[in-house]
Amino acid sequence: xxxxxxxxxxxxxxxxxxxxxxxxxxxxxxxxxxxxxxxxxxxxxxxxxxxxxxxxxxxxxxxxxxxxxxxxxxxxxxxxxxxxxxxxxxxxxxxxxxxxxxxxxxxxxxxxxxxxxxxxxxxxxxxxxxxxxxxxxxxxxxxxxxxxxxxxxxxxxxxxxxxxxxxxxxxxxxxxxxxxxxxxxxxxxxxxxxxxxxxxxxxxxxxxxxxxxxxxxxxxxxxxxxxxxxxxxxxxxxxxxxxxxxxxxxxxxxxxxxxxxxxxxxxxxxxxxxxxxxxxxxxxxxxxxxxxxxxxxxxxxxxxxxxxxxxxxxxxxxxxxxxx
Numbered sequence: 001x002x003x004x005x006x007x008x009x010x011x012x013x014x015x016x017x018x019x020x021x022x023x024x025x026x027x028x029x030x031x032x033x034x035x036x037x038x039x040x041x042x043x044x045x046x047x048x049x050x051x052x053x054x055x056x057x058x059x060x061x062x063x064x065x066x067x068x069x070x071x072x073x074x075x076x077x078x079x080x081x082x083x084x085x086x087x088x089x090x091x092x093x094x095x096x097x098x099x100x101x102x103x104x105x106x107x108x109x110x111x112x113x114x115x116x117x118x119x120x121x122x123x124x125x126x127x128x129x130x131x132x133x134x135x136x137x138x139x140x141x142x143x144x145x146x147x148x149x150x151x152x153x154x155x156x157x158x159x160x161x162x163x164x165x166x167x168x169x170x171x172x173x174x175x176x177x178x179x180x181x182x183x184x185x186x187x188x189x190x191x192x193x194x195x196x197x198x199x200x201x202x203x204x205x206x207x208x209x210x211x212x213x214x215x216x217x218x219x220x221x222x223x224x225x226x227x228x229x230x231x232x233x234x235x236x237x238x239x240x241x242x243x244x245x246x247x248x249x250x251x252x253x254x255x256x257x258x259x260x261x262x263x264x265x266x267x268x269x270x271x272x273x274x275x276x277x278x279x280x281x282x283x284x285x286x287x288x289x290x291x292x293x294x295x296x297x298x299x300x301x302x303x304x305x306x307x308x309x310x311x312x313x314x315x316x317x318x319x320x321x322x323x324x
Contacts, residue, residue: 017072022161024068028053028060034140035074037133041120047075088126088134096131101154101310106163106299108132108141111310112155114287118146128155145171148251153185153292154310163299170297171248182296185243185253186312188289188319189229189262190275193239198229200256204249215269216251218259225249227256236283236323238265242293253290265289283322291316 023031032044032053047053048062052075055064066072088096095113102109112118112128119127126134129143144156144167158164173180205222207215226246233240239262243253254270257263263271265279266288279285295308 014073014075017074019066019068019070019072021068023066024161025065025165026161027062028055028064028066028072029062030142031066031072032074034142035072036077037137039077043077047077088131092126093131093135096128097135102308106158106160107144107306108136108139108157108159109308109310110155110157111313112147112152112292113313114150114152114315117149118143118155129157132157144168145248147292148254148288148290150288151185151290151292152310152313152316154295154308155292156295156308166299167297180297182294183245183248183292184294185245186232186291186293186316187241187243187253187257188265188285188316189239189241189257190265190272191239191262192234192237193229193231193241193262195231198260200227200229200260201225202256202259204252204255206250214250216249216255218255223247223249225252225256227253229257229260235320238279238323240320254288279319283319285319287315289316289319 017035019026019031028048029041029044032047033039033041036044045062048060051059053060054073055066056071057073087093096110096116099110099113100108101111110128110132117127119129129141133139133141139159140161141157141159142161142164144158144164147153147155156167158167167181170180202218202225203220203222204216204225205219207217224247228244228246230242230244231239232242245252251270254264254267258267258270263275265271266276266285267290268276268288276285291310291312293310293312296306298305
């Protein structure tokens with residue numbers, strides 16, 4: 001048995017890894033994904049459930065938060081077992097490399113294309129995080145947040161545990177009180193929105209449809225959710241808007257837009273099929289018109305300000321141009 005503080009490739013022998021200081025508070029499943037590079041998440045959960053992974057000599061659950069100095073036993077994993085998915089295709093790697101809009105010692109930020117999942121799973125071999133780990137094999141990248149697969153725009157990954165924990169703490173703060181993270185999106189809403197800012201304060205509840213598909217709806221038993229819609233311009237009878245959100249619920253903007261009677265153009269889950277069909281045929285809108293454009297926050301207790309921007313992607317600019 002070997003003892004190590006650094007990730008190693010899957011091997012044929014069990015090893016014990018001491019949790020380093022910068023991984024204090026990390027979930028066991030995410031720690032294992034960092035240690036077993038390329039291992040599918042399903043394999044990691046299988047190892048934990050079967051008791052083959054031990055923390056300080058005892059069984060543990062996948063969601064357990066580790067402490068610096070904990071001893072994690074990682075069982076033997078066959079190379080083939082951990083690399084079933086192979087590596088992302090070369091063209092996809094190149095496209096994702098080109099999607100990087102910001103990088104420093106702490107963060108790596110993508111202008112994520114529509115159609116790319118934030119992470120793999122549910123039949124998706126390679127999400128954004130798996131692809132960036134393949135491009136940056138010497139980094140311990142972690143997702144700070146997620147974007148819907150169909151939404152394009154800013155997706156932030158942390159290179160350091162300290163940046164991850166600080167950003168996650170900021171996400172729990174209230175931007176209205178001068179803290180947290182300011183998040184702005186660009187969206188095309190169907191129909192003519194009124195002038196000015198429309199604030200939607202409507203709680204959201206996540207339910208499951210038959211087959212396990214997530215479906216979100218406004219429900220008094222849901223979690224508090226707050227969005228601000230502001231019309232930037234009207235084109236072709238539709239409303240091009242900036243949306244600022246103060247909470248980050250699943251499908252929040254999409255459901256709030258539906259709730260006020262102006263669903264997002266191209267939304268096949270919460271939108272209107274006849275309008276989507278007309279926009280697809282007349283102006284070529286083949287995707288959800290929702291783009292995460294701006295993130296503003298400060299790290300180091302407010303001493304290191306960040307203003308991240310992802311320009312509107314060409315296919316959405318073309319749609320606006322065709323609307324006239």
